[in-house]
Amino acid sequence: MEGLEGTLAELRDTFRSGRTRSVAWRKSQLRGMIEFVQDNEERIFQALDQDVGKHPVEAYRDEVGVVAKSAKLSLSCVEKWMAPRKGDLPLVFFPASAQVMPEPFGVVLIMGSWNFPISLTLDPLIAAISAGNAVVLKPSELSPTCSSFLAENIPKYLDPKSIKVIEGGIDVCEQLLQQKWDKIFFTGSQRVGRIVMTAAAQHLTPVTLELGGKSPAIMDSSSNPTNMKVIAKRIVGAKWGSCSGQACIAIDYLLVEERFASDLIDLLAKTIKQFYGENPRESKSYCKIVNKNNFKRLLDLLKDPLVEASVAYGGSVDEEKMYIEPTILLNPPLDSQIMTEEIFGPLLPIITLDDIYESIDFISSRPKPLAIYAFTRDEKFKKQILSRTSSGSVTFNDTLLQFLCDSLPFGGVGQSGFGRYHGKYSFDTFSHEKAILQRGFFPELEPRYPPWNSFKLHF
Numbered sequence: 001m002e003g004l005e006g007t008l009a010e011l012r013d014t015f016r017s018g019r020t021r022s023v024a025w026r027k028s029q030l031r032g033m034i035e036f037v038q039d040n041e042e043r044i045f046q047a048l049d050q051d052v053g054k055h056p057v058e059a060y061r062d063e064v065g066v067v068a069k070s071a072k073l074s075l076s077c078v079e080k081w082m083a084p085r086k087g088d089l090p091l092v093f094f095p096a097s098a099q100v101m102p103e104p105f106g107v108v109l110i111m112g113s114w115n116f117p118i119s120l121t122l123d124p125l126i127a128a129i130s131a132g133n134a135v136v137l138k139p140s141e142l143s144p145t146c147s148s149f150l151a152e153n154i155p156k157y158l159d160p161k162s163i164k165v166i167e168g169g170i171d172v173c174e175q176l177l178q179q180k181w182d183k184i185f186f187t188g189s190q191r192v193g194r195i196v197m198t199a200a201a202q203h204l205t206p207v208t209l210e211l212g213g214k215s216p217a218i219m220d221s222s223s224n225p226t227n228m229k230v231i232a233k234r235i236v237g238a239k240w241g242s243c244s245g246q247a248c249i250a251i252d253y254l255l256v257e258e259r260f261a262s263d264l265i266d267l268l269a270k271t272i273k274q275f276y277g278e279n280p281r282e283s284k285s286y287c288k289i290v291n292k293n294n295f296k297r298l299l300d301l302l303k304d305p306l307v308e309a310s311v312a313y314g315g316s317v318d319e320e321k322m323y324i325e326p327t328i329l330l331n332p333p334l335d336s337q338i339m340t341e342e343i344f345g346p347l348l349p350i351i352t353l354d355d356i357y358e359s360i361d362f363i364s365s366r367p368k369p370l371a372i373y374a375f376t377r378d379e380k381f382k383k384q385i386l387s388r389t390s391s392g393s394v395t396f397n398d399t400l401l402q403f404l405c406d407s408l409p410f411g412g413v414g415q416s417g418f419g420r421y422h423g424k425y426s427f428d429t430f431s432h433e434k435a436i437l438q439r440g441f442f443p444e445l446e447p448r449y450p451p452w453n454s455f456k457l458h459f
């Protein structure tokens with residue numbers, strides 16, 4: 001970190017030179033990114049296995065594939081996205097033309113997260129490059145193998161004068177946050193989100209905060225019983241199938257009518273066994289808990305006596321292997337930490353209601369989630385969910401897939417964050433839209449100047 005000021009000065013000089021603005025530079029970096037993931041697929045799989053025990057198939061789906069898809073989309077669209085857009089003008093402005101021209105912010109800071117240490121670090125980088133920025137990338141220190149892999153290899157594929165990877169822990173983040181950036185893109189917790197925003201405020205730096213929260217799933221009895229097996233797979237997939245629940249859009253808790261709870265638990269248990277075998281501890285498809293702190297945090301949630309008493313399935317742990325069994329809890333107290341804090345791990349509380357319509361008040365009386373999932377065929381219920389709750393996204397009858405749709409903005413609202421990215425939204429997030437007006441000199445409208453009289457200008 002000794003050379004941080006020097007590094008930033010170099011990036012500012014590079015940016016000011018115009019190097020990162022050309023379409024040729026942006027495309028060459030995007031090609032470099034595609035080559036990086038193609039050449040290093042195996043090594044990325046190994047690093048992800050080392051850090052979080054991710055299976056290569058999951059690693060491809062959630063990391064390598066996401067980055068490759070995003071870089072290819074940006075490569076094919078960047079020229080179109082960069083082009084100034086014509087603006088409409090009222091006739092009274094004639095002769096004139098208006099344009100909206102996207103321009104890069106400048107030198108930006110991206111702070112990545114450990115649960116998807118490749119995709120949630122490189123996807124924002126792709127966005128920043130597409131928009132023509134110079135970048136400091138700070139991978140999470142909690143996924144150290146991926147962090148050092150990125151620091152060692154990104155400079156071999158991307159322009160080292162314009163893109164720097166800086167490794168380190170909290171002290172390094174603190175030093176980075178003291179600097180003046182033109183934009184900060186942060187993925188992480190609400191707690192650190194506040195720290196980032198406070199630091200950014202000192203320089204009036206715009207921020208995007210990709211945070212988390214408690215994302216609920218609603219299971220309505222109107223779901224077709226023949227679809228129940230599919231629904232169970234989608235719920236298990238969204239709770240335990242992506243980094244063992246250590247995902248910002250994982251289902252945090254499940255709402256269901258009381259009369260269906262027992263059947264649902266049986267079905268979920270059967271599906272867990274189908275996915276991970278009788279002993280998920282031995283399964284290669286099940287990720288470990290990232291570190292001791294998170295293991296202990298999850299254990300504390302579970303070991304609250306009233307919460308522990310609510311375990312309906314699972315509950316075993318193995319500290320040496322950083323393993324927590326897929327665990328279902330039935331009606332833990334609503335004021336216990338497991339129901340007031342983001343779980344971010346393989347524990348699934350099921351909360352029962354008399355009538356599934358109560359789920360709307362349940363959700364809307366709590367902080368706005370990043371995602372809401374609802375399994376229902378009831379169109380009236382769907383409309384009420386959409387109009388009476390607020391969340392980053394709503395997905396009906398499936399889970400997680402909203403993350404992969406480039407046409408949908410990805411981001412939170414309220415405490416789950418603000419700003420959005422993916423597809424064209426990513427480019428917009430790292431661009432300032434400059435307004436350009438060009439006029440001719442004739443005719444001149446004298447009533448726009450004093451002295452004022454009773455004549456009114458109508459625009």
Ligand code: NAD
Pocket residue numbers: 111112113114115116120139140141142168169170173174177187188189190191192193195210211212213247248342344370417
């Ligand atoms: P975190 O906020 O604890 O850490 C994120 C980064 O902040 C780390 O790199 C860390 O070095 C840095 N940091 C920690 N303390 C700091 C301090 N005092 N000052 C400055 N920097 C500091 O988050 P995490 O544990 O890495 O990730 C889990 C959280 O991230 C969850 O809340 C999850 O929902 C959220 N998340 C959100 C998304 C999304 O896309 N919305 C994706 C993944 C994770």
